[in-house]
Amino acid sequence: MNMTTHPQSNEPAKSTATDTRRAWMAVLAKAPTDALVRAWGAMSGKPAYRHLRRPETGLVMVRGRAGGTGQRFNLGEMTVSRCAVALENGIVGHGYVAGRDHRKAELAAIFDALLQDSDRRAEVEALVTRPLSEAQAARKAERRRKAAATRVEFLTMVRDR
Amino acid sequence: MYVAVKGGERAIENAHRLLAEERRGDPAVPELTLAQIDQQLAHAVDRVMTEGSLYDRELAALAVKQARGDLIEAIFLLRAYRTTLPRFGASEPVDTGEMVVRRRISATFKDIPGGQVLGPTFDYTHRLLDFTLAAEGAPVAAAEEAEQSVAAMPRVTDILGRDGLFEAETAEDDAPVGDVTRDPLEFPADRDLRLQVLARGDEGFLLALGYSTQRGYGNNHPFAGEIRLGEVDVEFVPEELGFPVELGEVTVTECQMVNQFKGSATMPPQFTRGYGLTFGHCERKAMSMALVDRALRARELGEEAAAPAQDEEFVLAHADNVQATGFVEHLKLPHYVDFQAELVMVRAMRDAAEQDNSRKVAAE
Structure with missing residues (x-):
């Protein structure tokens, strides 16, 4: 969370920084593990890090709402893995990802830490989050195009009129 | 009431080995991978996740494989697995x-x-068996349309x-x-x-x-x-x-x-x-x-x-x-002691009924 770039207004700056971080954490969580492993492998100057929380798998109860907008209820659980790391400069990164892949949670935490480091953000964005985000957007667009091809116009047949 | 029984370890172990062999089936037939189950038996995986109350496609596919396609058994496996994990918390309601x-x-x-x-969707299909699926072959690619x-x-x-x-x-x-x-x-x-x-x-x-x-x-x-x-x-x-x-x-x-x-x-x-x-x-x-x-x-x-x-x-x-299924299927487990008690009771009731009858006959 790089607050120093917004010295004027603390509150909006904080929320903007949080939104940016949420966006990259979402991209990392949705990434295939092998893409994160490849990106990590391709990185020069890999940072040293230590675990604040070793990778572990647990459950999150997924909730829905009655009618989509009403009372909350428990739909069922999902597997989630998490990890927390600290870089040598003290920046802490968190990984929270669906599934049971410890390596993925760990890499998500490392990249989350690096993306908070203003010196390394541009590099990590170019190598990791931007290509991943583009691939995810492309997949979503493909799903939408395929669904759109099944859009149907039903005609109502009215008798005696 | 269910009273525990002892013994049978060897037979039980052999029964499970036989199950494993039959689960695999003919070794000349290629073994299913979890990815195949996930991709090609997707609705089985969906049902097991929903009723197993755990979203994890790979685990659900494993459960389907282990249960030999018995989906309620697979659901049971998934429910048992979830008890081994801690819960981090609850999500925001999905939108x-x-x-x-x-x-x-x-x-x-x-x-x-x-x-x-x-x-x-299966809707509007004619529900005719598609024999092209019995032969291997790639389907026609899905149509795409740039969305309005x-x-x-x-x-x-x-x-x-x-x-x-x-x-x-x-x-x-x-x-x-x-x-x-x-x-x-x-x-x-x-x-x-x-x-x-x-x-x-x-x-x-x-x-x-x-x-x-x-x-x-x-x-x-x-x-x-x-x-x-x-x-x-x-x-x-x-x-x-x-x-x-x-x-x-x-x-x-x-x-x-x-x-x-x-x-x-x-x-x-x-x-x-x-x-x-x-x-x-x-x-x-x-x-x-x-x-x-x-x-x-x-x-x-x-x-x-x-x-x-x-x-x-x-x-x-x-x-x-x-x-x-737990309550219905537990009836399969040995109920010998239970049943023995009922047997004694039914015999006693029969004896009483017979004595009753012979007394009535004698009175007539």
């Missing part, structure tokens, strides 16, 4: 209005913003709820959310608990109950207001971060049934709603759940609750197929 929709239909309104999207509008598809019930003819579903986020995996179910149960039990409940049981409401056992005049399938993001607020983090996306099926309602002392005549939500693509289950959800709202809507589907205790206490 199905923000879904990346792959299928969305309404049987009540022809012209809806975003349109009717059939998506990957990329706007999110609003829920039909939200668009039409605006004029007040539809019952509103309003959030009450101060109320705690009941959880049947933590606390035993008590009656009467609130809707949050009912929906959780229905979401985990057996598809066949709910299908039959839903069907019974249509045939007049608690008729509630349903229409499929909307069915939608697609991916929603799941957000979770870790304590150490204090803001919602996206964990990933899950595929869900949602069904909104709309039902005629004459009105009550407190509510004007309007359409009321039944709700169904499942993991994966479980459309029949989502529709059945919505029918039964509506039927179970009889008490709250001041309707007479006389039909089986409206009987909360009957429905909720029997919807879980792991509980049901």
